[in-house]
Amino acid sequence: MENYTITVKTFAGLEEVLAREIKLIGGKNIQPGRRAVTFNGDKRLLYKANYNLRTALRVLKQLSTFRFRSVDDFYKKCRTTAWEDLMDVNQGFAVYSTVINSDEFRNSMFASLKVKDAIVDSFRAKTGSRPNVDTKNPEVTVHVHITGNQCFLSLDSSGESLHKRGYRVAQGSAPLNEVLAAGMILLSGWKGETDFIDPMCGSGTLPVEAALIATNTPPGSFRKEFAFENWMDYDTKLFNTVASETGKQGFSKKIYASDLTARNIGYAKANARNAKIFNHIIFKVADFKDLTLRGNGATIMVNPPYGERLSQPGLDKLYAMIGERLKHQYPGNTAWILSASKELLNNVGLKPALLSFITAH
Ligand SMILES: C[S@@+](CC[C@H](N)C(=O)[O-])C[C@H]1O[C@@H](n2cnc3c(N)ncnc32)[C@H](O)[C@@H]1O
Numbered sequence: 001m002e003n004y005t006i007t008v009k010t011f012a013g014l015e016e017v018l019a020r021e022i023k024l025i026g027g028k029n030i031q032p033g034r035r036a037v038t039f040n041g042d043k044r045l046l047y048k049a050n051y052n053l054r055t056a057l058r059v060l061k062q063l064s065t066f067r068f069r070s071v072d073d074f075y076k077k078c079r080t081t082a083w084e085d086l087m088d089v090n091q092g093f094a095v096y097s098t099v100i101n102s103d104e105f106r107n108s109m110f111a112s113l114k115v116k117d118a119i120v121d122s123f124r125a126k127t128g129s130r131p132n133v134d135t136k137n138p139e140v141t142v143h144v145h146i147t148g149n150q151c152f153l154s155l156d157s158s159g160e161s162l163h164k165r166g167y168r169v170a171q172g173s174a175p176l177n178e179v180l181a182a183g184m185i186l187l188s189g190w191k192g193e194t195d196f197i198d199p200m201c202g203s204g205t206l207p208v209e210a211a212l213i214a215t216n217t218p219p220g221s222f223r224k225e226f227a228f229e230n231w232m233d234y235d236t237k238l239f240n241t242v243a244s245e246t247g248k249q250g251f252s253k254k255i256y257a258s259d260l261t262a263r264n265i266g267y268a269k270a271n272a273r274n275a276k277i278f279n280h281i282i283f284k285v286a287d288f289k290d291l292t293l294r295g296n297g298a299t300i301m302v303n304p305p306y307g308e309r310l311s312q313p314g315l316d317k318l319y320a321m322i323g324e325r326l327k328h329q330y331p332g333n334t335a336w337i338l339s340a341s342k343e344l345l346n347n348v349g350l351k352p353a354l355l356s357f358i359t360a361h
Contacts, residue, residue: 001042005062007154009036010055014183018055021186025052043235046157046228047242051220054182054213056162060143060154061228067149071104071114074151078118081153084126086232092134093119096156097144105146115144115153139230159227166222167208167275170267176205176303176338182219185210188299188336195298196255197333199288199325204268204281206301207257211277214251218243222275251280258284258291289321292329300326300335306344319347326350 006027010018015032022030025048027039041049049059063081068074087093095115097108105111119142120130141156163179185206190196192214198206212219220226221243228234257272259265262285272278284291288302304318319339326335327350339345345352 001044003040003042005038005065006041006046006049007036007038007060007062007152008049008053008056009058009060011035011057011177011180011183014055014179014187017183017186018053021053021055022049025049043233044238044242047226047239048245050158050162050226050228051242052218052246053162054209054219055179055186056158057179058156058158058161061157063142063153063155065150065152068104068151069149071110074104074111075114075118077151078115078153079122081118081122083119083122086155087131087140087230088232089123089127089129089131091139091230092132092137093140093142094133094135094138095119095142095144097146099146101148102146104149108144111144111146115142139227141227155227155231157226157228157231159225162219162223164223165219165275166224168203168205168271169274170203170270172202172264172267174305175203178205178209178219180338181205181209182213184301184336184338185213188301188334190299192251192253195253195295197293197295197298197300197330198255198257198302199259199286199291199300200302200304201257201259201268202264202303204257204271206303207255207268207281208272208275208277210255210301211251211272211280212275214249214253214255214280215277216246216249217275217277218246255281256284256293256295257281258286258288260287261285288325291325295330295333298330298333300330300333301338302335303338304344306340315341315344316347319344320349323348323350 012035015037018037019030019032022039027041030039066077068077095112097111099105099108099111123130143154143156145152163177165178196210201207257268265283265285269283272281
């Protein structure tokens with residue numbers, strides 16, 4: 001099978017975790033970058049990256065990389081790709097560009113327009129007809145990345161962002177992104193050897209992602225579709241093989257998920273049921289300040305409110321309560337707190353062993 005460069009996008013701060021995941025699926029020449037990791041792989045690995053990587057947001061297949069001297073030169077080099085081998089003339093396509101430090105391209109729209117022209121003109125010259133642009137529901141999406149006078153042309157193999165696993169049926173007011181939740185859990189090193197506690201679980205993203213990790217359930221197993229299924233070279237048999245390769249594993253520990261509101265616990269239960277890991281999670285409506293669990297050696301992961309509804313004094317108290325509870329009720333466990341506010345975290349009053357900054361935008 002042909003080998004090519006695959007670029008996997010993620011959140012800033014999760015590159016190393018993602019690189020480790022890529023190594024596990026067999027990626028070669030793995031290179032962490034900024035909000036992305038590149039590696040060498042074939043079609044099987046491209047499918048596997050979409051299906052198995054928990055910290056991937058999007059997987060791109062590189063088509064070509066070249067330097068250009070002018071806009072005209074850029075257009076000509078885009079024409080050298082055999083677009084008609086990649087897509088059908090009846091498929092709607094879209095082009096997205098990122099432009100950094102370019103003298104030729106002041107805005108990314110212009111770069112997209114030039115690539116669109118190259119695709120349309122290539123088709124016209126070879127087949128006499130042209131494919132149409134469809135930005136709403138494209139079947140094929142081309143990504144253009146320009147840095148200075150270097151261009152990387154890629155095809156998006158994922159489609160909808162991979163954080164949209166497909167199991168979420170209900171969500172509260174501030175649900176955690178699934179990729180961020182999985183990234184935090186993998187960053188903590190938890191793989192299911194101990195109990196896992198989320199005392200402010202909201203719609204249950206952390207407990208559900210934890211259960212998927214512990215049972216080795218591929219995050220892609222709930223997805224209805226991936227963009228690569230629209231490609232001319234789509235290999236159903238190969239994809240079915242990839243999908244059947246990951247064996248689920250047993251999990252003997254427990255995951256505890258609780259929240260202040262019954263409504264959120266209802267959401268969390270619905271999501272867990274849909275993700276088929278309901279039996280691994282023990283749900284409870286409880287205020288963290290009254291929660292008594294006999295956790296020992298457990299991983300506690302909390303994503304407290306950070307300002308959507310509570311006022312600052314209320315939040316200060318809430319974070320102080322979390323610190324109190326962790327210190328007195330849960331010694332002997334490891335706690336991770338995910339918050340968008342460094343100031344609020346100061347109120348916890350416990351000295352962190354590790355501070356990690358992940359940027360989710
Ligand atoms: C930022 S949200 C958590 C979102 C969650 N990670 C998700 O993915 O849906 C914070 C949660 O803390 C809960 N909460 C606030 N104060 C609480 C308390 N004292 N005890 C337990 N839960 C609390 C809220 O009900 C809310 O669901």
